[in-house]
Structures are given as C-alpha cells and as structure tokens.
Amino acid sequence: MSGLGLHDAFLDRARHALGQEHLKQAVRRTTDRLRDGRAAASAEAGAFEAWRDALSEARRRAIGRLDVVLQAWQVRAEARGVLVHHAVDAREACDIVVGIARAKGARLAAKGKSMLSEEIELNQALEAACVEALETDLGEWIIQLAGERPSHIILPVVHKPRGEIRELFERHGGEPLSDETRVLAGYARERLRAEFLRAELGVTGCNMAIAETGSIALFSNEGNGRMVSTLPRTHVALMGVERIVETLADFAHLVRLLPRSATGQRVTTYVNVLSGPARPGELDGPEELHVVVVDAGRTAQLAERDYRDALACVRCGACLNACPVYSAVGGHAYGTVYPGPIGAVIEPLYARDDERRAELAEASSLCGACHEACPVRIPLHDMLVRLRQDNARRGRGGATALALQRIAARAMAVPFVYDAAGRIGRRAARLAAGGGQLGRWALGSAPVVRELLRRRALPDVPIRSFRELWDELEEER
C-alpha cells in the first residue's frame, strides 16, 4: 500500500484504458447513446418521477422484510412445481447447478445473460465438471469467444470493434465473413440456433422475482433468454437473494423503469414471467424449473444499515452511463464483475474485501450523477463517501494521507491558521506550476507531493483565495 492509500491496480488499469483511443471512443459513444435514450424516455413519460418513487418504495419495502417476502415467494413457487435451492456462497451455488447438470446427464448448458453467473464464475465450474457452458446473448457469446469479461452490465461488449468480432467469428466458423452487423448477427443466429435445440440444460439469471405469484421474470431483447428457458428440458435460474418485489403491481413499475433506465426503451422486446415448469398437456417449456437463491455476501450487506439501500439495485446500468469516471475509462478498469458506481459500492461489500473497498471508493468524482440517474434513487455518492470514511477509520487511508487529513482538520478549525496555510500553499503550488524546472524539482522532491502529483494533475492555482475576493466584494458594496 502506498503512502496516500490509493492502490495502483485501478489507476494502472484506468491509465491503460485512457491510452486506447478506440476503447475511449466506443465507451463514450455507448454511454452517450444510452444516457440520451434514458433522458428522452424520462422526458416523454409524464409520470417518470412518480414511477421512480413507487419503484424505490416497492424495492425498499420488499428488502425491509426480505425474510417473509422470500418465504411467501417460495411457498407459491413450490406450489407451482418450482424446485427452490439456497446457496450461501458462490461455491455452494456452483455446486448446486453442477449437481443438477450431472443428475440430468447434461453435456451442454445454454446460458442466457446473467451477471450473477459471472459473479459466481459458474462457467468455470461447469467446464470443470465436463459440461460445456455456452453463452447465447450475442454480446456475451462474443466475450466468451474472446476469453474476456463483460465491460458493461447490459452491453457487455461495448469495448470491442466490429473488425475484432468478425475475426472471432471467422476463427470460430472457419469461413470468411463481412463486417456488416447483419452478417455478423446472422452468423450468431444460425450457429446458436442449433445449440438451443441441442442443450439439455438452460441457465438464466432472474431480473426480479414476484412474491405474490411465486414467479421469476426475465427481460430480454434478443430472445435468447426465451430460448434457453423454453427449449431445454431443464431450466435453472440463478436469483440474487435481494431480487424480489412483493406484488404484480410493484412489478408493473419495474417493467416501466428497467428498460427506460437501461436503454431508453419503453419496454424490452420480451418480458418473460415464469411460474413453474410446463404443466401437464403443454407441448413445450421445461419439465423442471430450478431456482437457486444466492446470498454470496448480500445478507451481510443487508445487516449494514448504511449500505442496505444498495440492495434495491435493479441492474439497469444507468449509473454507469451517467458516471464521468466510467465514461472515460470503461468497465474493465474497475477489475470487478460489476463496474461503475454501483460496482464500487456493492462489490467490495459482497466480497468483504477491504482492499477493494479502499481502492474503488476513490474511483469516483462524487458528482452525484449516479444518484440522479438511478431508477430506485440509491444514494451511491453518499455511500462512496461513507466507504472512504470507513477506510480512514480502518487505517486503510494510508499513514501519510491520514496525517495530512488530521493537520488539515486542525487548520480548518481555526480561521487564522487556515488563512496562513492557504497563502503558503498557493505560493508553493504556483512555484511548482510556473516556477520552471527548479520550482518543480524543489516541490517534487518532497515525497508527499511527489505521491500526489503521480496521481492527480495539479489544478491552476488562483492568485487570491475566495475569502480574499469575498472581502473585496464586500468593500465594493
């Protein structure tokens, strides 16, 4: 750990990302498009703010009595034939899914897009058990062929230019293709269609469960989520323990807000709600529907009152698109499954990882754009400040930074000292910025300052302070 308490991992990855011109432009173009879409959708819909209020309330209500809501959901789901499993951590969740795959003699598991499956690293667990795990969301499939991780919650492949995608497909199929989107998507349709029909197991996430009817809901645009939950004989859905609303009326608000917040769509192409496997007489649909309810650090977060609200997240990605840091560096710089502001808050809490807590809490400008974009009004920027406070309290801030902060706190408490320190500081900074090599050398030789300059650009330093200017204005009046 360095003197100022910032880890180098995020900074290094961020610097690396900033050096890649294509990545920068692609991420910026995508976040701009999604943000504009959301803005248009919220302006067009008269009741947008009222829906946000309603969904925020519904999510917090369900989480505030999660135990009984989960139980109510389970009773109803089981009554309709759902096989419900519970997993405390990632390993148990993987074991359960692998166990089902083995029991069914499955060789191929076709997967819908699921961030939870990324989180628990299910693909690796299935492959280890000799079950092929195939991603079928177009973006996720590309990521899988490239051997990478998603860089955005809803658009996993924003960082990849079409030329690279064509090369991946050509290597996969052994025949030349063109760069046209239609051709590339057509190749995926043809190749994956055969796999949907062959897979014995379908694996999906769960955007939200509905307690009232014991259901799980899947939102998608491509239709692959419908394929893997309709065609294989066994369907396994992974559900984060917090992903539940109480009623169909609550769910209606999610149908309105999740697509709008994510892409600006009024509704996704498919909203698919499942209550049990196919019933007697039905010609298709799975014979068995398993739902694995996964904790993996979420109840620990539930117990932390300061951060409980983050469990209300509906995984729309709006905070990523609104975030100036994410827009600049993209998802991979975070080094987490969930990038962006929401990732910086939930991931260290899920993982009980203090190092990451320290690192990612700094990866924010605290501008609050994430809070404004959030459909359930999670105060992400407040939580990031609190995480920084926790870091300082745990001594995770680094000794030098802590000492500097203590001195600053003392100085700010006494106006006379604050004034004097300001005067000296401004002189020194100007010397460093405009004083030529000598000045920079003189200042840069101080270890603390060297540390600072390595991480941050020095701002332009005004000649007079705000307080001095204020005094002058007072006199002019």
Next chain:
Amino acid sequence: MEAQAFLARVSAALGGASAPWTPPDTRAAPSAPRRRIELLHLHAEFASHLAKVGGTAELVPASQAAARAMELLGDGPRVHVGLELLPACVRAVVARGAAIGPDSDPLDWRAACAEAEWGVTDAVQLVAETGSTLSCATARRPRAASLLPRRHMVVAPLSRLVADLDEALTHLADAPSQWLLVTGPSRTSDIENDLTIGVHGPGVMHVLVVDEDEA
C-alpha cells in the same frame, strides 16, 4: 443450505424476524366493456408504440380478415396455437394446407416451429401503453409458436385492447406457467451500438387486430 436456516440468516441480518406477510388483494373487479370509440383510440396508441420498435399492427374488419391473413401468410410452412383461440373469421385460412397446430397428428412440435415461416398466435391482451401483446402458456397455446418461426403473427379481436400495464397485470394473479409480453421483433445492439432486427427470435412481428363489430 436448508431453506429454514437460510431464511433465518436473512432474518438475523434484518435485526429480527419480520411480521408475517399478507398477500395483497390485487384482483380487479370485472370492469364494464369499453365502448368502441375508446377501443379505437387504444388501438391507435397501441399501433404507434409498436411501430416505434419495428413491429406493425393493422385494424381489419372481420369481413376482410381472412383475405388479409391469406395475403400475409402465403403458402410457406406455418404453425399455430389452438384454432379455437383465434377469431372465427381467420381459422380456415390459418389451418389450410400444411399448417401444424396442437391437434396435428403425428406431431413433432419443436421441429415444426423451427421450420415454420410464420407462427400464428392469439393474444390475451393488447397493451396500448407499450404496444405489447400479452400471451399465457397453456396446453392449447404452446410457447415456441411465437419464438422459433421466422415471423410472428398475432391475431386478436379489438376488444382485447387494454389501456396500460396495471390493467393487463391484474389478469395474471392466477399465474399461468408462463406469461409473456412481446413488443416488436427480436433485436440487438451489441455490435458497436448498431441495431439489428431478428437475432434469435422472429424478425417480423405483425398484429392483425380484427374489428368484429364493424357495421
């Protein structure tokens, strides 16, 4: 982990077990049928929202529905839901030739759907707010008819239009094994934000709204 132990962990994290949960009473009282003029307004709204996402809807008088369906469906392979679910005026047209439905014998349903040019289904409701069709899986209404064929046609009477999602969802408290909102053709923007239609599901979605009361 056992369910009870798992839920006990959740209770502990909440600071103690919560009071028992009571289900809400969301079942709506049956409402009076809408007047024709209201339904026509709702259809206009429905069609306009569906058009924005690349789907199409048209209102046809019952007397012309068969001719229009024939024109659209052509002679290609076709699958359909139980005929009794469709408006009477189009049944013969949908069933003609080599069409395959739940009553066909012998029946390889999945293969038939995968080869079909058109899948013809009904809709429980048409939701004006979003331009969505709502369907519920049953023995007579298998799921793959709207999933595997290259094109999807929905045929439903004008009277199935409802204003919004709240109204549509009140009909689902009895939870069929699957209910589904479909709004337009399958799409993706995964490749460089470039929108493509028809990636996994049908690339065409057409809704034939049949006006049975037309004088």
